Amino acid sequence: MLLKHTPVEIMERKALVINPAKTCQPVGAMYAALGIHACMPHSHGSQGCCSYHRSALTRHYKEPAMATTSSFTEGSSVFGGQANLVQAIDNIFTIYEPDIIAVHTTCLSETIGDDITQISRKAKDEGKVPEGKYVIHANTPSYIGSHVTGFANMCKGMVDYFSEKTGVKTNRFNIIPGYVEPSDMEEIKRLLSLMGVEFIMFPDTSGVLNGPMTGRFSMYPDGGVTVEQLKQTGDSMGTLALGETASSLAAKTLDTKFKVPCEMLELPIGLSCTDAFIDTLRKAAGITVPDAITYERGQMVDVITDMHQYFYGKKVALFGDPDQLISLTQFFLDLDMKPVHIVTGTPGKRFEKVIRSMTADLPYNINVRESGDTFLLHQWIKNEPVDLLVGNTYGKYIARDEDIPFLRHGFPIVDRVGHSYFPTVGYKGGLRLLEKVLDLLLDRIDRDAKEESFELVL
Amino acid sequence: MSNISILKEREKQIYHKGEEPFDMVCETKSTAGAVSQRACVFCGSRVVLYPVADALHLVHGPIGCAAYTWDIRGALSSGPELHRKSFSTDLRERQIIFGGEKQLYHALAALIDKHEPKAAFVYATCIVGIIGDDVDAVCRKVSSEKGIPVIPVHSEGFKGTKKDGYKAACDALFTLIGTGSIEGIGPNSINILGEFNIGGEAWMIEEYYKKMGVEVVSIMTGDSRVEKIKRSHGARLNVVQCSGSMLQLAQMMEKKFGIPYIRVSYFGMEDTARALYDVASHFHDNTDIMDRTKALVKEEVDKIYPDIQVFKSYLKGKRAAIYVGGAFKAFSLIKALKALGMTTILAGSQTGNSEDYEILRDMCDDGTVILDDANPLELSKYIVEKKADLFIGGVKERPVAYKMGVGFCDHNHERKTPLAGFQGMYNFAKEVYGTVKSPVWSLLKRPEDGTKTV
Known part of the structure; x- marks a missing residue:
């Protein structure tokens, strides 16, 4: 057994993470930056960081993930990375011709204290930034927060650098979709269109990291939010931030800087959270919910009704990013399942508070932890076994050792496809989640049934 | 696409066979701003030491470095699996300011108590080099308290290239x-x-x-154990593959213990046979070994040769692009592809030196592009220009090849079947055939583009 080293007894660990349930900020910043059209993410640090992040994104999306690096040397770590970044900016605009370079920092460049604003100003003064092109940045020290924090910081960077206020309000809403799949962003756009809501969504990785096979390699696929759209975000009627950890920072910045009112919502995963999303849109845009959406909701409820006997009482363990976990926990509660162990690696007090309040009335105890790891989750599972495990690909070790049905959800998923094409947000996404969960639970019933009780009809 | 420009700084790292003069620049840091496919010092150390299965591998730094190297390499172990877990000190802002030595000490002590490893490797990442933690001192202290070797690996990412990481790993093994x-x-x-x-x-x-009658004292580092590494100085010959990573260790062992070394490759029939014969001739006092080697090679080649001929009949004239980590692997691949009737139209490496590139030049046909530290734009440019049918590379190159409708073979960490040895040549041929001749490349055209419909 791969995880035979995991003991049942739980000891407090202070100085040590085993089998993490998070990774570092820069990869999140890179992912967010890929959601701007014709943008080249740039990693200001050693070249290994960039290479690791590109590999991680490539493995998850099975798509080329472009990014450049400052290629720090021993010299740059002593004298600062200014020369590297200025040269990088020059080279990137000359050869790769993006519209935007989105710089994110690393633990190295943060600690030596490189000032990206000043360096990119210098590059501009020296004529290294062509007319109509942009350099934006986000500070993403790897020793603070997690990949989700990096995503949030880069979203804020988009607002910091692009958002403007002309004084003429538009009838649009800004939608910050959260650290979700390209397929989820596509689905959120579909729902907004069905509702007839005018919107600007940023970032938007649909069409960038789930694009078609064309026979050509393109550095900058068709998708992504445009600079023009980003500029207009300061004039919008309001901002909907989906997922507090990933999206609230940019939304609040738009509010403080341009008085664009923002509303924070949980990610629209599962019935209740999608209901909240649709209802907020209904009220904010002053429209009625179209029949098409009501129909999709009805279908989702129909499946829950038909199969509720199989959901009832099943215990679930979950790990991943806080925004996803909050909505998924609600989803399982809606199904009358029992989410009993919930771990995120991402630090942040809100997570435990929200989960505790969601589960306060339950007649059983739940384990919930921020800044945790999957080693702890495994120990919890050993102490109280579950019927379903939900998490990214790294969960497969636990699933195999403990023989638990395993639902892949989150980042990264490096051993299955589908996540970049089929959403889990919205009612349609909910249906897909239901199908996946049911497949797992029913396959298990079939596998374990004795010959005489092996049933054709379930 | 074909008229894309090449960074001026990069021109010297690209050579077209047939041109004069040949003055390729290599072993440089990547140009700042390039979409380099290269990794860092830490990565180099981590991949070399990772397969030591009964050692503890603790990454001292923020979480990323440990997260990205958690079980990403299919280096199999026949016993312990401790190396497949991810241990990190997960340095936070507080330690960046006040130092992470205490954190490291406690993590090490707890892990060694818990897992009782035979040795521990402690990887210093970028940040550790900057905040100035005395990793050596902590390792010494823990080593004396716990009674096992606790070895610092100086793999701060910015201190060179992946190759310097190999060096740091060799230094660690050498202790x-x-x-x-x-x-x-x-x-x-x-x-x-x-x-x-x-x-x-x-x-x-x-x-x-084993079949040849040669005793293998240790393998570094595939499926290796600390005890075997400790006694490896008892072997009479070091047989070095993947020269980029381990040549230095062989040289260090030669100097200190007087063990000679030879360089070999196990990719392709020709090179595998050459490797085994070279080892056999080293032990020429024992003629049985050579006899057994001849029999072994014959038996193994006979087993796969007919199949290879069948693959060859399909693959003849197809064109391959190679972009790999070490140049030594490229040599073998060119030969192996030749055995399949294929030509190499692009050969590149991340870490080759000038000697390597000269050999490459001499092996290749006129017009072949030779590249050092390439980026995807260059690779895609030459795939189109040179009309490649196959791309051999690693994880980041795969989707680029697929997007362009070109077959792909992973000859790096993510290969799932053994590609070494004679059986490996068969697997390689099968894989190349499977991707080059795959019907998927014809699916791109829609009915309105003029394909036949059922």
């Missing part, structure tokens, strides 16, 4: 070598260096040597 008993090691004995047991390749190669 173990010579500390074990060499009792019972016979005269016809070798260490296999630079073989990482991806897909079980080391097991296959070890089996060949």
